[in-house]
Amino acid sequence: MSRPVSVAVPRKGRPLEAALERLAAVGGDDATALADDVSSTLRYEKAITKGDDRDERGVYARLAAYSDPEGRGPEYTLVRDDREGHPRRIVFDSALIEVDGHEVRLVGREEPFRALRTHEFALGFDSADLVLEEVVGLEPDGLSDLSDVNARIDPRDTDVRIATGLGDTVRHTLMATPETLPSGADLDRSFVADYEGPLCISPRYERLVEAILGTDALEGVEFVYPDAGQEEEAAIAETGLGVYLTVTGGTAREHGLVLGEDLFPSETVLMENEAEATRATRSLEIALASDIDTALAPE
Known part of the structure; x- marks a missing residue:
């Protein structure tokens, strides 16, 4: 051989x-x-x-x-x-x-x-x-x-x-609190494009999220990050809006978050x-x- x-x-x-x-x-x-x-x-x-x-x-x-x-x-x-x-x-x-x-x-x-x-x-x-x-x-x-x-x-x-x-089934997913998401609104890319304010992500994913969402959608958006040792879902719940990895979304729901659009496969x-x-x-x-x-x- x-x-x-x-x-x-x-x-x-x-x-x-x-x-x-x-x-x-x-x-x-x-x-x-x-x-x-x-x-x-x-x-x-x-x-x-x-x-x-x-x-x-x-x-x-x-x-x-x-x-x-x-x-x-x-x-x-x-x-x-x-x-x-x-x-x-x-x-x-x-x-x-x-x-x-x-x-x-x-x-x-x-x-x-x-x-x-x-x-x-x-x-x-x-x-x-x-x-x-x-x-x-x-x-x-x-x-x-x-x-x-x-x-x-x-x-x-x-x-x-x-x-x-x-x-692989893990995906980067939009998450938000019900208070952040207006009644009847879809939590998707267009929502982020119209949004101004903090967006919670893991620090290592800043460039990744910019590539996924595009620079136009992120105008007026400020990246914020979880505190040391803090769960990402918990930090997103405090911020109101964020992007993190999901499989079933169970942890996000435990923190009262609404799951939105699956943005990109973490594949x-x-x-x-x-x-x-x-x-x-x-x-x-x-x-x-x-x-x-x-x-x-x-x-």
Whole structure:
């Protein structure tokens, strides 16, 4: 078999699980077993890091028990978590699997998108959020779906493009208190365009929200942010209007918020660095994007 195709994947979290599920969908039983193994291991380790579970073994003993450095993997490594005390956390490092006749080496990276931007990889999975935060141009009109993203990327800035989204269900959603929303009004983009006042968002999402809503809609709007340690939904309830991630919207409703328009998917995406593409990476990309409704047509 030819040299493995290296693919950058997140080290932990929802984007890694989404990437593993996509690889399992096209890679057969071995890829499915790997996805199940890695996902269950990292969920267990997350529970230990958060203090929701305990293991009498030390972190190095668990690391040795999980990893298979002599075989096809998976292998794991340690990072410092950002929780209080910065505990060590076990995260994904690498594995070899076969996908549609391709030998694939999965390589864990903290931010795969940036690894593609620096030409370390031709293919990788990461959150679409990071693309919007870093390279999508800000224009008067906003973005509503993935199909608009590649056209907003300056080719002088990066060779990375989105190939497809993986259909994650988390979305950036407008939220407001009933007092902020006039009777009979729809909580949508047009409401924000007519609105003047504070809009509560997570600090890291400022540029992302500007790209999604467009600069015209944000005239007269002032971004405000949650206090340290404060839930975003609670901060939005205090502010009156905001944008945050939702799955079911249950937490927002607990804070008395009305859920409005789903603005943009916070979706895991398959990306390609076009300058590093080869026949093998293009063939693998086609296989990974097969049967996905959000696959983007090449430019």
